[in-house]
Amino acid sequence: MNEFELIRRYFDRAPDRALLGVGDDCAMLRPNAGLELALTTDMLVEGRHFAAGADARSLGHKSLAVNLSDLAAMGAAPRWALLALGLPAADAKWVEQFAAGFFALAERHGVELIGGDTTRSPLLTISITAIGELPAGVALYRSAAQAGDDIWVSGELGGAALALRRPEIAEAKRRLDWPEPRVELGERLRGLARSAIDVSDGLAGDLAHIAERSRVGAVVEYERIPRPAVFKSLDAALARECLLSGGDDYELVFTALPSRRDAVAAAAASAGVAVTRIGRIEAGSALRFVDRDGAAVDSAFASFDHFLS
Amino acid sequence: MNEFELIRRYFDRAPDRALLGVGDDCAMLRPNAGLELALTTDMLVEGRHFAAGADARSLGHKSLAVNLSDLAAMGAAPRWALLALGLPAADAKWVEQFAAGFFALAERHGVELIGGDTTRSPLLTISITAIGELPAGVALYRSAAQAGDDIWVSGELGGAALALRRPEIAEAKRRLDWPEPRVELGERLRGLARSAIDVSDGLAGDLAHIAERSRVGAVVEYERIPRPAVFKSLDAALARECLLSGGDDYELVFTALPSRRDAVAAAAASAGVAVTRIGRIEAGSALRFVDRDGAAVDSAFASFDHFLS
Numbered sequence: 354m355n356e357f358e359l360i361r362r363y364f365d366r367a368p369d370r371a372l373l374g375v376g377d378d379c380a381m382l383r384p385n386a387g388l389e390l391a392l393t394t395d396m397l398v399e400g401r402h403f404a405a406g407a408d409a410r411s412l413g414h415k416s417l418a419v420n421l422s423d424l425a426a427m428g429a430a431p432r433w434a435l436l437a438l439g440l441p442a443a444d445a446k447w448v449e450q451f452a453a454g455f456f457a458l459a460e461r462h463g464v465e466l467i468g469g470d471t472t473r474s475p476l477l478t479i480s481i482t483a484i485g486e487l488p489a490g491v492a493l494y495r496s497a498a499q500a501g502d503d504i505w506v507s508g509e510l511g512g513a514a515l516a517l518r519r520p521e522i523a524e525a526k527r528r529l530d531w532p533e534p535r536v537e538l539g540e541r542l543r544g545l546a547r548s549a550i551d552v553s554d555g556l557a558g559d560l561a562h563i564a565e566r567s568r569v570g571a572v573v574e575y576e577r578i579p580r581p582a583v584f585k586s587l588d589a590a591l592a593r594e595c596l597l598s599g600g601d602d603y604e605l606v607f608t609a610l611p612s613r614r615d616a617v618a619a620a621a622a623s624a625g626v627a628v629t630r631i632g633r634i635e636a637g638s639a640l641r642f643v644d645r646d647g648a649a650v651d652s653a654f655a656s657f658d659h660f661l662s
Numbered sequence: 663m664n665e666f667e668l669i670r671r672y673f674d675r676a677p678d679r680a681l682l683g684v685g686d687d688c689a690m691l692r693p694n695a696g697l698e699l700a701l702t703t704d705m706l707v708e709g710r711h712f713a714a715g716a717d718a719r720s721l722g723h724k725s726l727a728v729n730l731s732d733l734a735a736m737g738a739a740p741r742w743a744l745l746a747l748g749l750p751a752a753d754a755k756w757v758e759q760f761a762a763g764f765f766a767l768a769e770r771h772g773v774e775l776i777g778g779d780t781t782r783s784p785l786l787t788i789s790i791t792a793i794g795e796l797p798a799g800v801a802l803y804r805s806a807a808q809a810g811d812d813i814w815v816s817g818e819l820g821g822a823a824l825a826l827r828r829p830e831i832a833e834a835k836r837r838l839d840w841p842e843p844r845v846e847l848g849e850r851l852r853g854l855a856r857s858a859i860d861v862s863d864g865l866a867g868d869l870a871h872i873a874e875r876s877r878v879g880a881v882v883e884y885e886r887i888p889r890p891a892v893f894k895s896l897d898a899a900l901a902r903e904c905l906l907s908g909g910d911d912y913e914l915v916f917t918a919l920p921s922r923r924d925a926v927a928a929a930a931a932s933a934g935v936a937v938t939r940i941g942r943i944e945a946g947s948a949l950r951f952v953d954r955d956g957a958a959v960d961s962a963f964a965s966f967d968h969f970l971s
Binding site for chain 1: 681682685686687688689690691692693695698699700701702703704705707709710711732733735736738742744745746747748776777778779781782783784785787789791793794798801803804805858859860875
């Protein structure tokens with residue numbers, strides 16, 4: 354099967370909300386009047402973001418999920434995606450499984466695949482661009498946090514990072530391979546949260562992005578950070594590393610006025626996602642992790658940086 | 663210099679026509695009311711689309727050019743781009759040169775870089791998504807050719823393919839490394855051409871895409887295909903292979919009513935690009951290359967297929 358046949362068989366689905374999908378020089382859209390568009394792109398590379406031989410279906414899921422997570426962190430409703438695939442071989446079975454994982458998540462969130470590119474590459478490489486819509490003026494920017502805001506996080510952190518060290522823990526492995534983008538929560542936080550980011554580089558690093566862009570500081574009470582039950586049995590240093598520096602959880606970290614606590618809780622309940630208040634935004638520029646008594650927690654950590662290692 | 667510093671130094675430019683550019687979870691756009699959006703994505707991989715050690719500035723140019731060429735083939739005006747880069751190392755000098763080539767072309771066509779992703783990859787990998795705008799209903803679809811249409815091509819074909827065989831020919835090498843997307847011509851062909859495609863896979867293969875999508879056939883007079891002067895001295899079989907199967911020229915092939923010949927010539931003159939009439943669309947489904955007398959030219963060729971070799 355050649356490139357064109359592979360694409361046609363597995364990826365060429367007639368678009369519904371787009372004017373033109375896969376198969377021409379470009380995809381064509383007619384944006385809805387008055388809405389803004391959010392756009393994001395992420396590249397996943399074999400040996401870097403996943404191991405050679407990783408399950409194709411989970412890769413199809415995850416490569417779209419990390420992009421939908423970026424849309425969720427803006428409060429955008431996912432609409433369309435473009436997929437560039439570098440494949441070591443024209444392996445129809447692999448493509449079929451990848452497509453199954455991709456489309457299962459896409460359909461759950463109303464995402465249409467409208468374009469892409471397929472090429473041969475010695476290393477499996479997946480690059481997706483996702484596009485979402487939202488009403489004008491309500492997007493959740495990293496730069497909008499203010500001193501006094503509560504800091505919230507969805508779900509639990511640390512599971513994906515733990516899976517990299519302890520792949521035998523099924524619960525952690527599932528977090529790494531099948532992240533769940535917090536799309537509904539992101540949409541419900543529009544006009545409610547003040548700023549948001551998704552945890553892809555680790556809580557410390559991602560919170561630092563908010564702090565830097567918003568020109569504020571932040572204090573987080575370490576014990577409040579929600580974590581999987583298995584963390585109780587972990588070495589304290591490993592737990593801390595996973596919770597503060599572990600990427601790949603794709604939970605949302607967001608800030609909101611203390612007066613909106615009940616509304617945040619209601620939004621999270623509607624979205625079916627737990628949220629936990631872990632700290633507050635402060636004046637200044639320091640990012641501090643403290644224990645129950647306010648004493649500094651050892652945080653000699655760095656966030657995940659693709660070029661550090 | 664780490665990932666965030668590299669991005670900030672070379673790619674983080676304040677957007678003008680976008681609401682939000684590089685540095686948040688997503689870029690944000692407010693589309694112009696009544697316009698349609700054209701979106702395209704292309705991935706370039708080291709060892710496949712360019713040699714290891716290829717000039718960084720020309721890669722910055724070419725990786726954007728191939729995407730702008732897709733926009734031109736729809737008749738869209740380029741507006742925005744997202745860039746995903748997989749880099750073997752955080753090489754600031756390389757990134758600086760790449761950015762110089764990228765932005766020189768981007769600025770010439772009014773393209774804003776609004777987002778991206780940088781990661782480490784053992785193989786240099788470049789994946790760009792480009793977005794253009796155009797008035798509703800005038801995009802040049804592959805599926806709109808009709809029997810009786812003239813077939814036109816811009817510029818000259820075969821140069822890029824020749825460079826792969828004979829890299830010492832400077833004129834050909836320049837065509838391969840510094841393709842010029844026919845952006846202005848594409849915009850001027852709106853409402854004038856009936857269908858269009860850019861020549862990325864070879865004339866035969868790309869014309870076959872139009873024929874297939876439009877459910878028509880085509881006949882091309884081989885000697886009319888415009889080619890660089892150096893082709894006069896080439897072996898006939900090599901010339902034929904480069905002209906019919908050679909990709910990477912990024913010229914436009916388009917069809918238009920014979921009654922619009924003067925208008926096509928005027929549009930091309932305004933855009934400063936030569937165009938040549940090379941054949942016509944026919945009923946049926948055959949794609950034929952003929953000599954001056956209508957006899958079939960040996961065309962035992964295949965278009966470039968990323969998975970054939």
